[in-house]
Amino acid sequence: MQVTETKAEGLKREIEIVVPASDLEARLQTRLHEAKGQAKLKGFRPGKVPMAHLRKMYGRSMMAEIVNQIINETPRSVIAERNERSAMQPEVAMTEDEKDAEKVLNGEKDFVFTLSYETLPAFDLKDTKAIKIERPMVEISDEEVEDQVKRIAENARTYEVKDGAAETGDKVNMAFVGKIDDVPFDGGSSEESSLVLGSNTFIPGFEDQLIGVSAGDEKKVNVTFPDDYSAPHLAGKEAVFDITVKSVSKPGELELNDELAKTMGLESIDRLRTLVREQIESQFGSATRQKVKRQLLDALDKDYDFELPEKLVEAEFNNIWGQVTAELKKNDKSFEDEDTTEEKATAEYRRLAERRVRLGLVLSSIGEGAGVQITDEELQRAVFEQVRQYPGQEQQIYEYFRNSPEAVAALRAPLYEEKVVDHLLATVEVTDKIVTKEELMKDDEDEAGATVAA
Template identity: 70%
Template sequence: MQVKETTAEGLKRVIEVVVPASDLEARLQTRLHEAKDQARIKGFRPGKVPVAHLRKMYGRSMMAEIVNQILNDTPRTVIADRNERSAMRPEIEMTEDEGEAEKVLSGKEDFRFKISYEMLPTIELKDTAGIKVERPVVEIPDDEVEEQVKRIAENARSFEPVEEAAKDGDRVTIDFVGKIAGEAFDGGSAADQALVLGSKSFIPGFEDQLVGATAGEERAVTVSFPEDYGAENLAGKEAVFDVTVKAVARPVEQELDDEVAKKLGIESLERLRTVVREQIESQYGMATRQKVKRQLLDALDKDYDFDLPEKLVQAEFDNIWAQVTRELEQAGKSFEDEETTEEKAREEYMTLARRRVRLGLVLSEMGEKAGVQISDEEMQRALFEQIRRFPGQEQQIYEFYQKNPEALASLRAPLYEEKVVDWLLTKIDVTDKTVTKEELMKEDEEPVALAS
């Protein structure tokens, strides 16, 4: 096999490979002799089939298998021998001329093809000891915990029937049928639906129009679905609901005590407070993590500048752009609504794609040098978590990931990224800073995650 580099521009490489016809013939002869001892062909005793007969019957298909094997194995071997790493799957270019292809398969001509790829750049890691970040921390006051406990306790509140007009806080039991332009629509009807007035669990304006209703009363409730409503066939449309109020119940006064906690499945009020505090801490903790990670990535972004594999950047941009345009479409908005233009948005998201690829490569190199690993157990947890998102399709989703290494790699990437960040946070200067919850929860302009 002859291997020759024909292009070396930046990170781009094109390698020309020539497999002599004599090499192809030698491989074919090996296969034919292996098949000779196993072939079962009518008219011949086992192991006595002439090689010439086997070649006549199966030579072309065997040669096609040999060619495919060469195409599968050679790129990986060639790139490894050059001590290079391909950023994406190498592209193969070979003749499309049927005549030439037939000569190769018949063993009369050398097999020529080209391997095109972009190398991963060589990254010289810099010392991270000088990086400093502030970890924003929120002190959770007892009154915030107590407010959340009271809100949760509302779920355990009892109601008793009343023969009075419904008011905010009361629970009404209703039947309803929703219509648009006089026609009932799917999902717009229900029977014996319990609704606490003022809970804002229905379309804006629906609950307000039931205040003052009494048991047995029928009302026509007119509302408009929000413009960003999830169901596109209903978004922004006016609907009339024919509502029958079947019962009105008023909340019973309750003391915040152990009995309330037990109704919620928790052994005591004190334990309920502890659980609520832990939930709030977890919520704030995730936000803290994102803020710290953003500062760390910003610091790394300033430290590194190197050539990027353009196809890797383009693939990242395509992922970002698909998400952006999908979200705009779902919201029924345009770039002009976001006070920008498509051209400007493309420039901004291409810059973001370059940042993500650059930081992704830096973190990958750091992780490799630090020996960061993702265990099989961690991958299994990530896979099962993904499968849980598709109830009823678990087996199909599992098989999809098992058969698609690239899809499985997409689950591994964010796990690896977070473990490298964890390792980095032990190597840099991190100081705590007390902030308000409003400061902590303020969203960054761009998403932090590198993985797509």
């Protein structure tokens, strides 16, 4: 087999591979000899089929299998022998001339094909000890825990039907029909609905208009859906709801005690407080982790600047762009609605794709150097977490991951990234900084993610 480099521009490589017809013939003869002892053809005793007849019957199909085997196996071995790593699956190109292809399959012509690929860039890892990270921390007060416990307890509050007008805090049980331009709209009707006045769970202005209603009343409620309403087809629209009040109930006393906790399946109110504190800590802990990770990735991004494989960047951009455009379509919005243009958005998300690819390569290299590994047990836990999200379809999801190596690889990548981040955080300087809840939960630009293809 003859291997010739025909292109080496930056990270781009093109390799011409020539497999002589004599090599193809040798492989074919080996296969024919193996088949001779097993072939059962009418008119011939086992093992006595003439080679010429075997070749006539199976030679062409066997040669096609040989060619496919060469195409499947050669790229990996050629690239490895060159001490290179391909950024993506190499592209294989061969003759499209049917006559030439026939000659190859008949063993009359050398098999020539070309590999095209981009190599992963080589770069030196830099010392991370100089990186300084501020870890934002929120001190959780007893008052905050108690407020959250009270909000949870509200769901267990009892109500007692009363005579008279509804006040703030009362529960109104009603039926309603919502209309836009006097036409009922999907999702705007209910025969049985309850609303606690003052809870602010309905459209702004809806609850205020029910203050003073009594059982048996009929009332028209006029509202305007918010511009950012979750259902795009209703956003900004004026609507009228025809209300029929079935009953009004007053709230019972809200007592934070063990009896209340037991209605939630807990042994005591202190246990409820403990669980609430843990939930808040977990929520804040996730936000802290994201802030710290963002700082770390920002620091790495400033430290590295090297040529990126174009196709890897293009694949990442297409992934991001597909999500962006799908979200716009879902919300019936345009780029102009987001105060930008498609051209500006394209440039912005391409920069994001480049950042993610660069950081992915850096984190992958750091992880390799540190010996970071993802265990089978960790992968199994990740699969289990995915399965839990689809109750009733557990077996189908398990089968999907069992038969889809690429799906398992997609789970492995973020696990690997987080372990590399943990490794780095143990080597950089991290200092804690007490911040408010609002400061911690403030959204940053969604640029922190890095896709690691390890």
